[in-house]
Amino acid sequence: MNVYPLLIEVLQVLILLSAAPAFVGWVRVLKCWSQGRSSAGVFQPYRDLAKLFSKDVVLAENASWIFRFTPYLVFGAAVLAGGIIPILSTDLPLAATADVIVLVALFAIARFFTALAGMDIGTAFGGMGSSREMTIASLAEPAMLMAIFTMSLASRSTSLSQMAQAVLSGQPVLRPSIAFALLAFVLIALAETGRIPVDNPATHLELTMIHEAMILEYSGRHLALIEWASMMKLFLFAALGIAAFAPWGISTTDAFLPVLAAFIFMTLKLGVAGVVLVLIETGLAKMRLFRLTEFLGSAFLLATLGMLSYFILE
Amino acid sequence: MMLTPIETASACVLGLLLIVVLAGILHRKQRLLLPVCFSLASAASLLTVVAGGLAVANGLTEQVVMLIGLPDLPFHLRLDPLSGFFLTVIGLLAFFVSIYSIGYVKGFLGRRSVTSLVIFYCLFLAGMFMVVLSDDALIFLISWEVMAAASYFLVVFEDEQVENRRAAFLYMVVAHVGAIAILLSFGVLAGLATGFGSFSGYTFDAMRSAHFPVEWATAAFLLSFFGFAAKAGVVPLHVWLPEAHPVAPSNISALMSGVMLKTAIYGIIRITFDLIRVFPWWWGAIVLIFGLVSAVMGVLYALMQHDLKRLLAYHSVENIGIILIGIGLAMIFTSFKLPLLAALALTAGIYHTLNHAMFKGLLFMGAGAVLHATHERNMEEMGGLIHLMPWTAVLFLIGCISISALPPFNGFVSEWLTFQAFLLSPSLPSPLLKLLIPMGAALLALTGALAAACFVKAFGVTFLGHWRGHHASRVVETGWMMRLGMIMAALTCLLLGVFPTLVIGWMDAVPEQLIGSGLGATAGTFGWMWLTPVAYERASYSGPIVFFGILSVVVAAYLLLHVRPGAIHRAPIWDCGFQKINQRMQYNATSFSMPIRRIFGFLFSVREQVRLSPQTPHRAFPRRIHYYLRVRDRFWGWLYRPVIEASFWVSRKVGRLQQGRIQAYLIYSFVTIIVLLVFLG
Amino acid sequence: MNLSVAANINSFLAALVLLTAFGMLVQRRMYGLIHLFAWQGLFLSVSTAIVGFVAGKHHLYISSLLTLSLKVVLLPYILHVLIHRLRIQKEVETVVNVPLTMLIGIGLVIFSYHLTAPVRELSTLVTRSTLAVALATVMIGLLMMITRRHAVTQIIGFLAMENGLFFAATSATYGMPLVVELGVALDILIAAFIFGIFFFHIHTTFDSLDVEKMARLKESD
Structure with a gap:
């Protein structure tokens, strides 16, 4: 049996674990630059995580096992997703474990438990966060599925590796459907990863926070795991977008040189993804909760237009 | 002696009917009745699972013509993969619920007699098994009615409460309107299968071998879909469901929701894919x-x-x-x-x-x-x-x-x-x-x-x-x-x-x-671990890897983080330095669904009122706030109220016929006879 | 530039026209609306030029230029000035809520695809597939006029409808004769001026451009 694919699999997970904080750090640095502040450097998230891991855990008196189990589950789902999304190579032994729909569902189970953990302590904030998070998720889901539908039309597959290979081996054509799906995907990714204009990861103001409200009671290693997992989630959504829409550079074999090239391409593309994210985040303001129906409605509209233009125009 | 699956299944139905008798005998010994009857019922259910499972696994089709039935219209039973599948579904849940019931029904002991619960429970199960086993319209409808009637009595088990009686009544009405539609649908199919002159079209076999003109087939399909939709609780015929299921004892709700609705699904599949076919x-x-x-x-x-x-x-x-x-x-x-x-x-x-x-x-x-x-x-x-x-x-x-x-x-x-x-x-x-x-x-x-x-x-x-x-x-x-x-x-x-x-x-x-x-050929191409419904290039899923993958990462992370014994301190909830957090400050069910209620509110009729107590000095400092919320099914007003009002109107009109004088009634009968003689003579 | 590449670009432009139509349908801000309208004109004009190139019909270049000057420059400018002069509130009020409008719009696209299916079967032109988009643009323009209250947005809806018609003409028959097109362009221009005058009148009479207020013109009953 060939061990190389397995090795790449392990390598991918390691890259995910180690590079996700750097990616978040890069986004923060860019944001500081764009707002004229001095930054704490790309490596600040590592220091944050190290600090949190070394601290003791303080649990609320009535926290149940769900509260303690959730960080591990959220972390586990993110790591598993890292083994499935083709970051370096499309030739992954685990790639067939899950197609895009299963990947979305993996994030959904992490969200389900986070929302439960938010309600576990019985504070008003936790419940508020859970309620809002689940509302936003349920509005984002139809748009996400429609985007997946549109992407699967061209590649005739919902498996990410197959999608990437279809783009890599096909002729470069200007496809309106893919362009629409990409736009929709960006909007959904903003909602799913809790970025501006849907949620603000930097705020702890009670009226605006959503994800932070759910995890407000966490501390120590639990908080570290959750933070790490949410960094990985951002990284994974960037990787997901890259694999589906711009897989150029991702290796289709498991030879050493293409994988090395894929690593370099990945770094470059993630750098660009960070710039795009910061441009969006600086350009937009956080939306009111009930304006989000329009935001996610637009995502749905774009994805649907993609589907329609595939049938009408292509 | 080896029993074939269909014999096993019929034996189970017979066994359930025997339990009914047994329950009658044991009526005076409630403490004994409960475990004995429910364990027997669970055993019978388990046997049907075996029978159904085998029928599906081997792709068997067996038929039996029973000796009982109406004169010249014997009952037909048949066990094919479709009925075997539904038999398995019903039997499996019935098995679990029967075991559960041994504990659950104990709660009623001492408060009321559970004999009727046991009797109707067994009849209910038997009715459901018979629905999926029946191979002619007659026994299908009889089993359908047994199932409906038994479940009615189960819903109304705690009959001292008005809401239970109302819910059960509503259930009965909808179930019967549906049953009439199904009866008519079978009538159309049977009539077309062999012509209206003979009765032999009532077997499913006759329907299977017939060719239906598309307009009649459509009529039959629409009627049966209406009937089965009423049973399954398809919107807008769903209103009985949220009324009847909550008031029934929970083991009964589990069966009704879990499997009784499925008999309607079975009916839809049977009529479209098996009887009409094209x-x-x-x-x-x-x-x-x-x-x-x-x-x-x-x-x-x-x-x-x-x-x-x-x-x-x-x-x-x-x-x-x-x-x-x-x-x-x-x-x-x-x-x-x-x-x-x-x-x-x-x-x-x-x-x-x-x-x-x-x-x-x-x-x-x-x-x-x-x-x-x-x-x-x-x-x-x-x-x-x-x-x-x-x-x-x-x-x-x-x-x-x-x-x-x-x-x-x-x-x-x-x-x-x-x-x-x-x-x-x-x-x-x-x-x-x-x-x-x-x-x-x-x-x-x-x-x-x-x-x-x-x-x-x-x-x-x-x-x-x-x-x-x-x-x-x-x-x-x-x-x-x-x-x-x-x-x-x-x-x-x-x-x-x-x-x-x-x-x-x-x-x-x-x-x-x-x-x-x-799908068997394509779904399992890569063995039991990978599910590839159409082709692996199209989509794939691996349940074992997702399950054990997450599990192993969780365990690994847990173990790694517990190498160094980190202390966990328990502390009171952080209350932001304000007054102590109490249980009334939590999010509850109403507040949790508030955003969704606002976004999708136009689909319901929502009435929301916030009232300040009268002695409030200023709006900003209310002493007490009364919050009132009522969410209603719009279909009730759109569909059901007109029907109810119309039926009351009709009954009032018909009520005028009631004179209270015997002569008037005799005149009605006389006129009816005359009319019938004129038209039929 | 070969034929398939041109058709590809044309399809993409059609998709963009559709996108701007939807953008106008859901845009709340008045200036944003005008900008979207200008963009739509631009896409239309480029698309016309490409069709002219592919089909070898040189009068399409002229109508492309006409579109560019009229719909990308002149009309947006006039509307801009109008809004500025009349100090119209910038927020556009809608009658129906935005997500629902979007869903209706999607339904209209599907409907127009269904309607144009027979034409698509018969036609042999490179541009035949964009006919559905053109028809959808017309319908969305009308939908916009129905769902908005503000007189200015209604005009933009009207102009968007005209864009759709123009696009339909280009994609179904490689454009109308030049004379007709010049006439239509002139009509549009005149219509814009008349609208401008009407706006002033409505504004002075009702102190608002909310067309709902026109219900007051009805004899009281």
């Missing part, structure tokens, strides 16, 4: 549209509920919708001669049938356990039960995850298969359908996500946080019998989710029988 695509579109509407409306109504069992009942509407989506797609694909895709969609539909039976049964059993312990159905009065009822909490949580379609549990697999069927719709030749069907996929995604939101609410409000009730009641964990029933259902949920390939391989005989094509 149909235009728009029948499928009708089923698909009703399925989508039921799915979305069901889950939205569920989100508005704060009664735990009512919430679950509305979720049955949703899940019936999801099943119908699969069946509708299968019908569309069949009529366009795409057998592989039709097999995929049908497999998705019936897989969800099996899954829904398991997790909904589990959830109703869990709700029953909560009700048993707290004597409370209103979630707004619960909270924090995870500390008092740890077993029930875990098992209920498994049900929640399964129904929310989250991997690696079973609900996800069938929804994923339905999505795959949707994603293959571009191979349809009709351009309009190509554009419209993806919208259905989006609605299904919306349904799934809303269901997750709803079960975060249901579990979070019931089991997490603090107890919200006014006086903390003495809540204790349920007994072992109830736990055992739930544990088995929960394990089934997990197994059905982790090993879908094996299950699909087993149930492959059903699409083979109905469509002539199965």
Whole structure:
């Protein structure tokens, strides 16, 4: 049996674990630059995580096992997703474990438990966060599925590796459907990863926070795991977008040189993804909760237009 | 002596009828009656599972003509893969629920006699088994009525409460309107099968071999779809469901929601795929549209509920919708001669049938356990039960995850298969359908996500946080019998989710029988670990890897972080330095669903009022706030109130005939006889 | 530039026209609306030029230029000035809520695809597939006029409808004769001026450009 694919699999997970904080750090640095502040450097998230891991855990008196189990589950789902999304190579032994729909569902189970953990302590904030998070998720889901539908039309597959290979081996054509799906995907990714204009990861103001409200009671290693997992989630959504829409550079074999090239391409593309994210985040303001129906409605509209233009125009 | 599957199944039905007799004999010894009868019922159910399972696994079709029946109209029974599959579904849940009932029904002992409960329970089971076994219209309708009547008496079991009697009455009315439609539909089919001159068309065999003109077939289909939709609780015929299911004893709710609704699904599949066989695509579109509407409306109504069992009942509407989506797609694909895709969609539909039976049964059993312990159905009065009822909490949580379609549990697999069927719709030749069907996929995604939101609410409000009730009641964990029933259902949920390939391989005989094509060859190409419904390039899923992958990362992370013994300190909740947090400050069921209520509010009739107490000095400093919220089903006003008013109007008009004088009545009879003689003579 | 590449670009432009139509349908801000309208004109004009190139019909270049000057420069400018002069509130009020409008719009696209299916079967032109988009643009323009209250947005809806018609002419028959097109362009221009005058009148009479207020013109009953 060939061990190389397995090795790449392990390598991918390691890259995910180690590079996700750097990616978040890069986004923060860019944001500081764009707002004229001095930054704490790309490596600040590592220091944050190290600090949190070394601290003791303080649990609320009535926290149940769900509260303690959730960080591990959220972390586990993110790591598993890292083994499935083709970051370096499309030739992954685990790639067939899950197609895009299963990947979305993996994030959904992490969200389900986070929302439960938010309600576990019985504070008003936790419940508020859970309620809002689940509302936003349920509005984002139809748009996400429609985007997946549109992407699967061209590649005739919902498996990410197959999608990437279809783009890599096909002729470069200007496809309106893919362009629409990409736009929709960006909007959904903003909602799913809790970025501006849907949620603000930097705020702890009670009226605006959503994800932070759910995890407000966490501390120590639990908080570290959750933070790490949410960094990985951002990284994974960037990787997901890259694999589906711009897989150029991702290796289709498991030879050493293409994988090395894929690593370099990945770094470059993630750098660009960070710039795009910061441009969006600086350009937009956080939306009111009930304006989000329009935001996610637009995502749905774009994805649907993609589907329609595939049938009408292509 | 070896019994063939159909003999085993019939023996089980007979056994259930014997238990009815036994219950009558043991009436005076209630403490003995309960365990004996329910364990016998569970044994009978387990045997039917074996019989049904074997019939499906071997793709057997057996027929029996019974000696009893009306003169010249003997009863026919038949066990083919389709009925075997439904027999398995019903038997499996009946097995779990019967064990659960041994513990649950004990709660009624000393308060009331449970003999009638046991009798009707067994009749109910027997009726359901007979519905799927019957092979002619006559015995089908008789079993259908036995099932309906028995479940009516079960709903009305606690008959001292007005609401129970009202709910049961509503249930009876809708069930009978549906039954009339089914009767008419069979009448049309039987008449066309052999002509109206003879009676032999009442067997399903005669219908199978007949060719129906499309307009009559359509009439029969529409009538039967109406009838079965009324039983299944398809929107807009769903109103009886959230009334009847909550008031029945919880073991009965589990059976009604879990499997009784499935007999209607069975009926739809039997009539369309087996009896009529050739149909235009728009029948499928009708089923698909009703399925989508039921799915979305069901889950939205569920989100508005704060009664735990009512919430679950509305979720049955949703899940019936999801099943119908699969069946509708299968019908569309069949009529366009795409057998592989039709097999995929049908497999998705019936897989969800099996899954829904398991997790909904589990959830109703869990709700029953909560009700048993707290004597409370209103979630707004619960909270924090995870500390008092740890077993029930875990098992209920498994049900929640399964129904929310989250991997690696079973609900996800069938929804994923339905999505795959949707994603293959571009191979349809009709351009309009190509554009419209993806919208259905989006609605299904919306349904799934809303269901997750709803079960975060249901579990979070019931089991997490603090107890919200006014006086903390003495809540204790349920007994072992109830736990055992739930544990088995929960394990089934997990197994059905982790090993879908094996299950699909087993149930492959059903699409083979109905469509002539199965998934068995493609779904399991890469062994039991990988599920590749159509082709591995198209989509794949591995339940075992998702389950064990997450599990191993969780365990590894846990162990790594516990190398260094880090202390866990317990501390009071951080209250931001304000006054102490109390249980009234928690989010409750109403506040949790507020954003969704506002976004989708136009679909309900919502009345919301905030009233300040009169002695408030200023709006900004209210002493007391009264909040009033009423969410109602719009269909009640749109559809049912006009019908009710019309029927009252008609009855008032007809009531004028009542004179109270015997001569007048004699005149009516006389005139009737004269008229009949004139027309028939 | 070969034929398939041109058709590809043309399809993409059609998609963009559709996108701007939807953008106008959901845009709340008045200036944003005008900008979207200008963009739509631009896409239209480029698309016309490409069709002219592919089909070898040189009068299409002229109508492309006409579109560019009229719909991308002149009309947006006039509307801009109008809004500025009349100090119209910038927020556009809608009658129906935005997500629902979007869904209706999607339904209209599907409907027009269904309607144009027979034409698509018969036609042999490179541009035949964009006919559905053109028809959808017309319908969305009308939908916009129905769902908005503000007189200015209604005009933009009207102009968007005209864009759709123009696009339909280009894609179905490679454009109308030049004379007709010049006439239509002139009509549009005149219509814009008349609208401008009407706006002033409505504004002075009702102190608002909310067309709902016109219900007051009805005899009281």
